[in-house]
Amino acid sequence: MIWILAALAFWIGTLLLNVRISHSRFSTTRAGRLVVPAIFGLTILVVWELLVRGLQVPSVILPPPSAIGARIASSLPVLWGDFVQTFVKGALTGWLIGCGAAVLTAIAIDRSPFLQRGLLPVGNFVAALPIVGIAPILVMWFGFDWQSKAAVVVVMVFFPVLVNTVAGLAATDSMQRDLMKTYSASYAQTLLKLRLPAAMPFIFNGLKIATTLALIGAIVAEFFGSPIRGMGFRISTEVGRLGLDMVWAEIAVAALAGSAFYGAVALIERGVTFWHPSQRRQQ
Amino acid sequence: MRSVVPVLTVVAVIVGLWYAAAVGMNAAWVRDQAARSGTEVSFLDLVPQTMTQERPVLPAPHQVAKGLWDGVTGQKVTSKRSLVYHAWITLSATLLGFGIGTGLGILLAVGIIHNKAMDQSVMPWAIASQTIPILAIAPMIIVVMNSIGVSGLLPKAVISAYLSFFPVVVGMVTGLRSPDRMQLDLLSTYNASRAQTFWKLRLPASMPYLFASLKVGIAASLVGAIVGELPTGAVAGLGARLLSGSYYGQTIQIWAALFAAAIVAAVLVGIVGWVQAVVLRRMGMAR
Numbered sequence: 001m002i003w004i005l006a007a008l009a010f011w012i013g014t015l016l017l018n019v020r021i022s023h024s025r026f027s028t029t030r031a032g033r034l035v036v037p038a039i040f041g042l043t044i045l046v047v048w049e050l051l052v053r054g055l056q057v058p059s060v061i062l063p064p065p066s067a068i069g070a071r072i073a074s075s076l077p078v079l080w081g082d083f084v085q086t087f088v089k090g091a092l093t094g095w096l097i098g099c100g101a102a103v104l105t106a107i108a109i110d111r112s113p114f115l116q117r118g119l120l121p122v123g124n125f126v127a128a129l130p131i132v133g134i135a136p137i138l139v140m141w142f143g144f145d146w147q148s149k150a151a152v153v154v155v156m157v158f159f160p161v162l163v164n165t166v167a168g169l170a171a172t173d174s175m176q177r178d179l180m181k182t183y184s185a186s187y188a189q190t191l192l193k194l195r196l197p198a199a200m201p202f203i204f205n206g207l208k209i210a211t212t213l214a215l216i217g218a219i220v221a222e223f224f225g226s227p228i229r230g231m232g233f234r235i236s237t238e239v240g241r242l243g244l245d246m247v248w249a250e251i252a253v254a255a256l257a258g259s260a261f262y263g264a265v266a267l268i269e270r271g272v273t274f275w276h277p278s279q280r281r282q283q
Numbered sequence: 284m285r286s287v288v289p290v291l292t293v294v295a296v297i298v299g300l301w302y303a304a305a306v307g308m309n310a311a312w313v314r315d316q317a318a319r320s321g322t323e324v325s326f327l328d329l330v331p332q333t334m335t336q337e338r339p340v341l342p343a344p345h346q347v348a349k350g351l352w353d354g355v356t357g358q359k360v361t362s363k364r365s366l367v368y369h370a371w372i373t374l375s376a377t378l379l380g381f382g383i384g385t386g387l388g389i390l391l392a393v394g395i396i397h398n399k400a401m402d403q404s405v406m407p408w409a410i411a412s413q414t415i416p417i418l419a420i421a422p423m424i425i426v427v428m429n430s431i432g433v434s435g436l437l438p439k440a441v442i443s444a445y446l447s448f449f450p451v452v453v454g455m456v457t458g459l460r461s462p463d464r465m466q467l468d469l470l471s472t473y474n475a476s477r478a479q480t481f482w483k484l485r486l487p488a489s490m491p492y493l494f495a496s497l498k499v500g501i502a503a504s505l506v507g508a509i510v511g512e513l514p515t516g517a518v519a520g521l522g523a524r525l526l527s528g529s530y531y532g533q534t535i536q537i538w539a540a541l542f543a544a545a546i547v548a549a550v551l552v553g554i555v556g557w558v559q560a561v562v563l564r565r566m567g568m569a570r
Contacts, residue, residue, distance in 0.1 A: 019400040027403060040404030061427050118289025122297075128498075128552050129545045130506045132418075133521075136529030136537050141340065215416040223422075223513050224529050231419065239422045242430075247423050255415040262414035 003054025007047045014043040063245040071245040072252060078234070079253050086231040087257050089146035090218035094153025098214075099207055102158045106165035107191070120166055127159040135221040144225045152221040157210035161203070168202025169195050201276050204269040211261045215254065298344055305343040309333035312340070342535045350539035363519070366543045372520040374547060376436050376508040380443020381501050387444070388451030388500075389493075395452070396459045396485070397477070409452050417445055421510050439511035439520075446507040447500030454496025458489025487566060494559035501551045509544060521547075 018039055026032040045065045051057070052064040059067060072079065109115040135152050142148035172195050180190045222232025231250050238246040306329070313332045317324045324332070334343045342350070354366030361368060391409075395402045421442050428438040462484050470480050512522025524540035527533075 015400070018404050022400040022403045027399075033403070036400070036403040037407040041408065061430060114289050115293070116289075117286040118291075118293035121286060121290050122293050125549065128502045129548050130502070130509055132506055132510060133525055133541045133544050136525050137534070137541075140529065140532070140534070212414055212416065216418050219416050219419050220510055220513075223510075224526070235419055236422055239426045242426070244423065244427070251415075251419050251423075254419050258414045258416055259411055 001054070003050045007050035007054060010050065011043060011047050014039050060242040060244055063248060067245045068248040068252065072249045075246070075249065078229075079249060081229050082231045082234050082250065083253055083257065085146060085227075085229045086149070086218050086222065087215065087261075090149030090221070090230070091153055091214040091261075093146070094150035094218065095157055095210060095214040097150065098154035098157035099161050099210055101154070102161035102206070103165050103203065105158075106162050106169060110166065110169045111187075116166060120163065123159050123163045123166070127163055131156045131159075132217065132220050135217070136224045139221060139224045145227055146230075149218045149221045149226075149230075153214045153217040156213045156217040160209045160213065161206035164202045164206030164209075165199060168199030171195075171202060172198045200269075200273045204265065204273060207265050208262060208269070211265055212258060215258050215261070219254065301341075301344050305339065305341045306330055306333045308340040309336055312336065338532050338534055340534070342538050346535055347538040347542060350535040351542050354539050354543070366521075366524075366539065369519060369521050369524050369540070370543050370547055373439075373505070373508050373512065373522065373544070376439035376511065376520070377443050377501070377504045377547075377551070379436060380440035380445075380507060381447050381504040383440060384444035384447035384504065385451050385497065385500065388448045388496075389455055391448075392452050392455035392459060393481075395456050397481075406456070409449055413449055413453070418442075418507070418510050420445075421507070422513070425511060439508050442511040443504040443507040446503040450496045450499040450503065451493070454492045454499075455489055458492025459485045461492065462488045487568075490563065490566060490568065494555065494562070497555050497559075498552055501555055502548055505544065505548050505551065 018036055021027050021032060021036055021039075024032075027036060048062075049064045049066060052062055063071075109119050132152075134155055138151045138155070139148045142151050176194060176198075177190065180194055185193070219232040219235070222230045223236055226233040231254055235247050235250050238244075238250075310329055310333055313324060313329055313336075333339070334346070339346070351366065354364070358365035358368075391405070395406060424441055425438045428434065428441070466484060466488075467480070470484055475483070508520070509522035509525070512518075512520040513526055521540050521544045524543075525537055528537035528540065
């Protein structure tokens with residue numbers, strides 16, 4: 001009972017604190033914008049811990065954060081092995097191949113308006129389909145190891161990036177293109193100096209969507225068969241053994257990896273498209 | 284209308300490539316069989332044999348179409364072999380989850396725009412959660428809910444709801460914030476209350492954003508429901524069809540289930556798009 005009351009008290013306390021901070025002038029500063037969500041995240045962890053202890057939730061249903069932290073600390077080598085297998089080999093390789101192929105294909109079909117009008121609706125259609133479903137087929141074709149996961153990722157990221165790149169290459173208006181023509185610029189020059197830079201915000205939009213898809217694809221593909229390592233493999237086997245603390249540890253690693261991946265792409269985007277209005281610093 | 288011919292051409296090319304790939308990939312098995320029986324196969328004999336295998340590496344398009352047709356019309360709707368039966372199980376979880384996720388998402392978005400503390404504490408986490416592979420949690424939700432006695436439709440719907448929740452929150456917050464300063468000032472010169480501002484300005488202005496999110500959300504819901512069926516060990520639903528097909532090497536079954544899922548997704552997105560067109564036209568916002 002005392003745990004539950006403590007959880008309630010902590011929750012109300014941090015809630016009031018957050019309300020106060022967000023209505024003060026501090027919240028408009030950079031630190032304030034970090035502190036408020038940080039307190040909220042901390043609140044969730046503490047209340048989770050206290051409630052699990054107070055209500056005596058069995059750890060096969062929901063382990064407390066402290067147990068998850070201890071599990072992460074004690075099984076770092078396993079987690080690292082899974083991370084390398086799923087993220088570095090599967091997701092990252094697939095992401096690089098898929099995004100590269102998509103951008104090159106987009107430039108190729110850009111030269112033909114016929115293909116553009118034909119391929120874009122098909123691409124849009126395919127991008128909305130549950131492509132995760134092709135995982136069993138690709139696992140059959142490419143074997144159980146990371147190559148099949150990379151293949152799933154390639155197919156999953158290809159269409160969103162393709163659709164965004166094609167839309168981006170059409171983003172320049174005819175006045176700008178006419179200007180390039182009056183300079184007698186060749187197709188390659190127009191592409192490199194005008195249209196690709198103008199397409200960058202769109203391309204990065206696709207690349208950012210693809211980061212999440214890549215990790216999802218690599219993990220779900222492991223549910224259809226994998227060697228005895230990898231995040232998806234670990235999650236599905238540990239769930240079967242009711243080792244929920246290990247499952248949560250993997251989820252924490254996946255969350256960190258996913259956020260870091262997205263953040264890295266967003267940072268590159270800021271460097272490449274510094275001129276775009278959406279990157280201007282907010283007043 | 285202008286794009287009908289190009290689209291048809293592209294689709295025709297894809298089908299053509301598919302047939303060529305089917306011949307190429309299935310040929311190895313035919314050659315093996317021929318070598319085992321000590322006969323030679325010419326190319327003209329080879330092609331028809333690659334089209335009619337029981338378990339091809341890559342089924343030809345007409346085999347998949349036949350599998351799909353048999354699955355839909357060949358069985359009684361209640362039969363365990365009917366794709367309609369499996370699609371309905373997946374679809375019901377999708378729709379339930381989509382309803383829950385959309386409802387909660389809109390409620391949270393309303394809270395976020397009216398409460399500054401909530402905005403500053405929840406919104407960064409909502410955005411960060413987009414970068415997390417949420418599907419990783421799917422098997423855990425299934426097993427945990429099963430262990431406390433909840434099984435069947437609801438666990439899958441929870442995963443669907445989770446996946447459609449955040450697109451709706453993010454889109455709806457953007458939408459509810461889309462009225463500009465001038466419009467808000469006009470309402471305050473009318474002495475409109477917060478509730479009136481919400482109902483008469485913010486909510487109508489958010490509709491295009493809401494529908495854009497709903498299209499993303501319903502496709503994500505379907506993926507959630509399919510993935511939610513994987514860890515239950517192949518009982519029913521399109522995900523279970525994929526999994527059992529992968530266990531027993533029934534490639535045609537996998538492809539048929541895959542196309543059934545694709546058709547369901549296309550129909551769902553199409554319905555949302557149609558509702559969007561009707562609603563926006565009724566509200567005078569159609570472009």
